Amino acid sequence: MKAYIVCVGEHGRAVLYGRSETEPVAGEPMPQMEGVRMILFWDAVCGGLLGLAANGPKGLTRITAPVARHGNIDPVKQWIEVSEEAAAAIDAWKAA
Numbered sequence: 001m002k003a004y005i006v007c008v009g010e011h012g013r014a015v016l017y018g019r020s021e022t023e024p025v026a027g028e029p030m031p032q033m034e035g036v037r038m039i040l041f042w043d044a045v046c047g048g049l050l051g052l053a054a055n056g057p058k059g060l061t062r063i064t065a066p067v068a069r070h071g072n073i074d075p076v077k078q079w080i081e082v083s084e085e086a087a088a089a090i091d092a093w094k095a096a
Contacts, residue, residue, distance in 0.1 A: 003087035005039065005053050005080045006030055012077030015039040015049070017063070017090055018070065024079035029072055036070040037063050040096060053080040056089025062096035 001019040008014045008030070018033030039052070043059030046052040057063060082090070 001034065003082035003084070003090075004033070005049065005082055006033075006073065006076050007049075007078040008074040008076055010074075014074070016070070016073065017082065018066075019087075024076045026076050026078065029075050031073075032069060032071040033073065034069050035066045035091070037066045037090065037095075039063050050080065052090075053082045053086055055083070056086040057093045061093065063090065063093050065095035066091075 001021050003019050004024055005015060005017050006024050008016060016036055016038055018036035020033045022031055024030050040062040042052045042057065042061045045059040046057060046061060
């Protein structure tokens with residue numbers, strides 16, 4: 001399974017991180033993700049959302065505790081494949 005950050009919701013402001021066997025498709029619902037965490041805030045030192053996906057969280061970044069599975073997620077507005085380095089860092093990040 002690959003790790004993704006997906007932006008969902010009416011304006012794409014709900015930012016979720018998790019793993020899926022299915023690559024997200026913009027405009028379509030995300031059927032299911034595992035180990036899902038909501039990214040509440042990423043610190044500027046991350047280098048934006050793309051920096052977070054490339055390098056992982058830094059500074060005052062806030063991420064919720066994971067849930068085992070989350071399904072039928074609102075239509076995806078944007079998605080980013082997360083590097084394995086960043087995924088390991090997000091998985092290890094203390095929940096806010």
